[in-house]
Amino acid sequence: MNKSNKSNKVQFIVGVLIVFVLLVLTLSLRGVHRTPPSLYSDDTINIGWIGPLTGEAAVVGIDSAKMAQLAVDAVNAEGGINGRMVNLIQEDDQYSTPKSISAYEKLVNINGVKIILMQTYGSIFALADRANQDGVVLMGVLDSNDNLAQLGNHVFSIGVESESISRLLAGHANDQGHKKAGILYFGSDTFMPYIKDVFTSLFDGESIAEGYVAGTQDFKTSLSKMKEGGIDVFVCLGYDECGNAIYQARTLGIDAPLLMPGTVMSPALGELAKGNTEGAIFTFWLGEKDREPTKTVISKFEAREGRQPFVDVFSFSAYDAMQVIVTALSSPEVDSIDSLTHSIRSTRGLEGITGEINFSKDGTARIPFRLFTLRGQVPVEIK
Amino acid sequence: MEYIIHLGILITIFAILGVSLNLVVGYTGLLSVAEAAFFGIGAYTTAILLTTTKIGFLSAGLIGVIVAAVAAFLIGLVLSRFRGDYYALASLGFGVIVFSFFLNWQSLTAGSLGIAGIERPELFGFVFSDNFFFLILALVALALVYGLSEYITTSSFGLVLKAIREDEEAIQVFGYHTNRYKLTVFVIGAGLAAIAGALYASYISFIGPSSFSLMESIFILSIVILGGLANHRGAILGAVLLIVLPELLRFIGLPTDIAAQSRQLIYGVLLVVLMLYRPRGLIGDYKL
Numbered sequence: 117m118n119k120s121n122k123s124n125k126v127q128f129i130v131g132v133l134i135v136f137v138l139l140v141l142t143l144s145l146r147g148v149h150r151t152p153p154s155l156y157s158d159d160t161i162n163i164g165w166i167g168p169l170t171g172e173a174a175v176v177g178i179d180s181a182k183m184a185q186l187a188v189d190a191v192n193a194e195g196g197i198n199g200r201m202v203n204l205i206q207e208d209d210q211y212s213t214p215k216s217i218s219a220y221e222k223l224v225n226i227n228g229v230k231i232i233l234m235q236t237y238g239s240i241f242a243l244a245d246r247a248n249q250d251g252v253v254l255m256g257v258l259d260s261n262d263n264l265a266q267l268g269n270h271v272f273s274i275g276v277e278s279e280s281i282s283r284l285l286a287g288h289a290n291d292q293g294h295k296k297a298g299i300l301y302f303g304s305d306t307f308m309p310y311i312k313d314v315f316t317s318l319f320d321g322e323s324i325a326e327g328y329v330a331g332t333q334d335f336k337t338s339l340s341k342m343k344e345g346g347i348d349v350f351v352c353l354g355y356d357e358c359g360n361a362i363y364q365a366r367t368l369g370i371d372a373p374l375l376m377p378g379t380v381m382s383p384a385l386g387e388l389a390k391g392n393t394e395g396a397i398f399t400f401w402l403g404e405k406d407r408e409p410t411k412t413v414i415s416k417f418e419a420r421e422g423r424q425p426f427v428d429v430f431s432f433s434a435y436d437a438m439q440v441i442v443t444a445l446s447s448p449e450v451d452s453i454d455s456l457t458h459s460i461r462s463t464r465g466l467e468g469i470t471g472e473i474n475f476s477k478d479g480t481a482r483i484p485f486r487l488f489t490l491r492g493q494v495p496v497e498i499k
Numbered sequence: 500m501e502y503i504i505h506l507g508i509l510i511t512i513f514a515i516l517g518v519s520l521n522l523v524v525g526y527t528g529l530l531s532v533a534e535a536a537f538f539g540i541g542a543y544t545t546a547i548l549l550t551t552t553k554i555g556f557l558s559a560g561l562i563g564v565i566v567a568a569v570a571a572f573l574i575g576l577v578l579s580r581f582r583g584d585y586y587a588l589a590s591l592g593f594g595v596i597v598f599s600f601f602l603n604w605q606s607l608t609a610g611s612l613g614i615a616g617i618e619r620p621e622l623f624g625f626v627f628s629d630n631f632f633f634l635i636l637a638l639v640a641l642a643l644v645y646g647l648s649e650y651i652t653t654s655s656f657g658l659v660l661k662a663i664r665e666d667e668e669a670i671q672v673f674g675y676h677t678n679r680y681k682l683t684v685f686v687i688g689a690g691l692a693a694i695a696g697a698l699y700a701s702y703i704s705f706i707g708p709s710s711f712s713l714m715e716s717i718f719i720l721s722i723v724i725l726g727g728l729a730n731h732r733g734a735i736l737g738a739v740l741l742i743v744l745p746e747l748l749r750f751i752g753l754p755t756d757i758a759a760q761s762r763q764l765i766y767g768v769l770l771v772v773l774m775l776y777r778p779r780g781l782i783g784d785y786k787l
Binding site: 169170185206207208212213214215217218219221222224225226238241242244245263303304305306307308309310312313327329330331 | 500501502505506509598599602603605610611612613615616703704705707708709710712713714745746749755758759760762763
């Protein structure tokens with residue numbers, strides 16, 4: 117064996133050892149402990165939140181985490197749950213399933229968390245079996261639909277009904293007599309392609325569907341294809357990058373009406389679209405902002421962040437999810453995971469900031485979208 | 500402990516991918532960005548067979564390896580004619596096509612919804628439902644892949660690969676049909692990546708197209724470059740570093756509001772610093 121090979125081998129072994137020693141040391145310093153058998157540690161209830169805080173889909177995660185924290189702070193200001201303070205531990209997963217699983221394992225096995233709010237849609241499917249086996253309550257706070265309803269006793273969801281986005285957009289396109297839809301959709305998650313699939317199945321006309329991956333900025337090839345195909349309605353199912361697509365579509369001379377999900381309300385998307393979102397038809401959940409509980413929470417959020425939430429629906433449902441959990445945990449009858457899941461499933465008529473919260477027996481609480489148009493960058497409901 | 504075992508499993512799976520890609524990129528000098536495609540073919544084949552037939556994990560995984568190898572052979576017939584930037588671009592095109600298949604072939608792959616409920620491996624009546632035993636299974640797979648790769652690269656075949664990397668035209672003068680060598684190593688690399696795919700599908704229990712996008716290929720390429728090109732141990736070290744580093748950063752007590760963003764920043768800076776001080780990767784024997 118020559119000298120260089122030997123030195124490489126030593127460097128390799130030393131490198132691997134250093135990384136593992138660092139990991140073990142860090143865990144030891146932070147206090148590794150086994151998951152406690154009960155819901156609580158002595159004086160704290162740890163609750164986890166997993167979702168995108170960085171990356172392309174961060175817009176759906178950042179305010180959700182902030183709203184969950186706001187709900188926790190409100191509970192703690194009132195003295196906590198039966199004298200125990202609530203501690204929210206947020207973990208970024210960049211909307212990636214393997215990272216969600218890493219975050220889950222860390223929360224459950226290092227932090228002893230038994231309840232997790234989950235913002236990343238696809239990861240709920242990957243984590244459902246683990247949560248059911250580990251006795252962890254997993255609550256999706258992005259969407260609520262039939263697919264999530266089948267994931268077992270420990271999996272819940274509170275959020276807008278995904279299918280209602282497609283139903284409303286396709287219904288509007290059919291009512292307007294559109295015959296050919298150009299659909300540009302974000303293909304790097306499971307949510308937008310699902311919306312696309314439901315839309316195409318409900319739309320009476322033909323569809324030209326073009327997917328794009330995270331990080332795409334130039335949409336001209338797909339848009340040119342749509343233009344040549346003679347589309348009479350343009351559907352952009354994506355996040356902030358749709359702003360670029362909308363601007364490029366208008367520059368290419370595509371003047372078909374624009375249909376979108378509520379992401380059209382993102383300020384970053386608006387800037388990228390350079391005013392071309394005016395008149396867009398979109399599904400949205402405006403929140404019941406005239407109601408006192410909602411107004412109070414929004415004003416607290418504004419006081420803390422200096423702005424309103426970017427996309428209400430993704431953040432309001434996180435606040436309400438926390439309210440559902442806190443209400444259930446406050447009940448004297450809830451002393452185990454089984455009684456907690458039973459209590460959540462029985463939630464009826466709880467006043468939340470999304471309106472009245474009612475859980476079905478299948479573990480879902482569904483909020484229907486409504487149809488809006490943008491006038492002067494303000495959403496106006498289409499009755 | 501479960502958390503560390505989980506990280507160990509991810510490291511092992513990505514180390515297999517790193518070692519397999521190193522054969523193509525590090526030893527042969529072919530810049531392929533199609534690794535996620537073969538990773539995905541292995542994962543999807545295993546997942547589809549496990550969820551729709553009564554076939555066992557070993558058979559499903561083997562079929563996955565064969566499907567990936569056949570796909571690599573077909574695309575490799577074209578790719579082997581290229582070198583340098585053109586090779587990278589052509590492999591990128593293949594990766595995009597495969598991703599589109601995963602996303603749009605609804606009846607087979609369930610499209611965007613992905614495939615859920617993939618069972619854990621069962622070998623000779625033993626179910627690897629415990630993560631610790633799954634880690635051992637993954638380590639055995641890594642040892643086999645490592646051993647095979649070491650055998651290949653230290654053989655006369657491996658010497659020809661390195662010669663292709665250094666000067667393809669020169670070795671052609673000696674009568675070597677370099678395209679055949681490039682095709683063979685590409686097919687072997689794809690088959691090994693499919694092993695990682697089979698393990699991944701069975702471990703995660705859910706797969707969707709987004710796990711096999713271009714970004715995933717770039718991540719695997721980063722493992723190889725950062726760990727060290729043309730060094731199998733480098734690929735393993737790269738996987739350890741790129742999986743563990745972001746996890747370690749979770750434990751830095753940063754203020755909640757800026758924690759996630761700061762971690763990304765620190766992670767990026769650490770990688771840049773590493774490449775500045777170790778341009779050949781941590782223990783690499785070759786520089787692209």
